[in-house]
Amino acid sequence: MGRSANLPRGLVDRFIARDGRWPDDTGCPMLHVDMDAFYAAVEIRERPELRHKPVIVGGVGNRGVVSSANYIAREFGVRSAMPTAHARRLAPHAVFLPPSFGLYQETSRGVMAIFRDISPLVEPLSLDEAFIDVSGALRRMNATSGTIAALIRTQVQAAYGITCSVGVAPTKFLAKLASGMCKPDGFMVVPKTSILDFLHPLPVSALWGVGKKTAEQLDRVGLETVGAIAATPLPRLRKLLGVALAEHLHALSQGHDDRAVEPESKEKSIGAEETFEVDHFDRTLLKRELLRLAERSASQLRAKGLRSRTVSIKVRFSDFSTITRSRTLQVPTDLTHEVYATTCTLLDDHVPDGAVRLIGVRLEQLVEGDTGEQLMFDAPERGWREAEQAADQARTKFGKTAIGPASLLGTQPRRSGQTKPKPDS
Secondary structure, X not given: OHHHHHOXXXXXXXXXXXXXXXXXXXOOOEXXXXXXXXXXXXXXXXXXXXXXXXXXXXXXOOOOEEEEEOHHHHOOOOOOOOEHHHHHHXXXXXXXXXXXXXXXHHHHHHHHHHHHHHOOOEEEEEOOEEEEEOHHHHHHOOXXXXXXXXXXXXXXXXXXXXXXXXXXXXXXXXXXXXXXXXXXXXXXXXXXXXXXXXXXXXXXXXXXXXXXXXXXXXXXXXXXXXXXXXXXXXXXXXXXXXXXXHHHHHHHHOOOOOOOOOOOOOOOEEEEEEEEEEEEOOHHHHXXXXXXXXXXXXXXXHHHOEEEEXXXXXXXXXXXXXXXXXXXXXXXXXXXXXXXXXXXXXXXXXXXXXXXXXXXXXXEEEEEOOOOOOOOOOOOXXXXXXXXXXXXXXXXXXXXXXXXXXXXXXXXXXXXXXXXXOOOO
């Protein structure tokens, strides 16, 4: 759905709010709010002198990946998920910055609090975007959906110095599509009575679930627009795409989407990964990096009151081949040393030798951490939890580098600082 920002704007410009006026928002309780180039915007807020320069945030090494680029940088062709080396060739004069995740998380918490002050029905999708169901707020605030959208944009700008784009529509799909098509710093309303007028002229790539290959497949048989999908009999679509995808796309093309906002979305996994600046064969070095990643991931579990049943590792080799290996534990854990021991076993037993460019740790099958502990004859010696909790408290008070495993005090492997990219918005 991040592709909506790249769809042809002229087809739907009449739905954009301008000069305090917008289309009829009756029956449009669904809002999708998306921060504009969030990481870059937060960095520029902290450094106003960068406001008129191309700014690119992400891994700054040769193997880094662009996480965010401001709109000036995008004029040179820079996009999210692009290798940093390519971005440097496109915009050699740009300012390249490593990500400041703590700052982004702090800003995100404040922005989400603004949303929750308006409605308890907030479904965050990431740090910088969320769905909001304002059905109740319409009555409580004696306002319209468009008025609330305008209020959100004003409050976010005033409180945090960044802009956002808002889609207002009857459904989640349409609201998210609209927010992407009015970027940056825009506001679009899809009236309940004009859903098909909005949707049908758009290319099929506007539909959630249509990637490049599916779009090419549909184009070959003359189905180039959403309207063409809507007009195609379901039996023909099923033959072309299979039953599930055909029925899904046909429903969206008619404007049907009955998904509700889900404010209590449980976290499914927690993890971290690093891309090295140079490839590494040394298993001792790789295990030291596994310890660093295990500590980072397990501390997140403890902070959220969760434990993990399954520990997995991800290894990418110099030829870009990638493998993942996992182990399910007898008892869920949130302890760094148990996670680390499991990752080392997985590395030793299941990962062949070779030059490694990326290594990662992921904790899955998460459960609440206060469900009690099952005592076992071979349980690890007690005291680890207390020690790791004390370390968490010290890091909270004095900073992340205040305390940590002694084995991590040595020279660290050169890494790109690569972060998992998200679609530019």
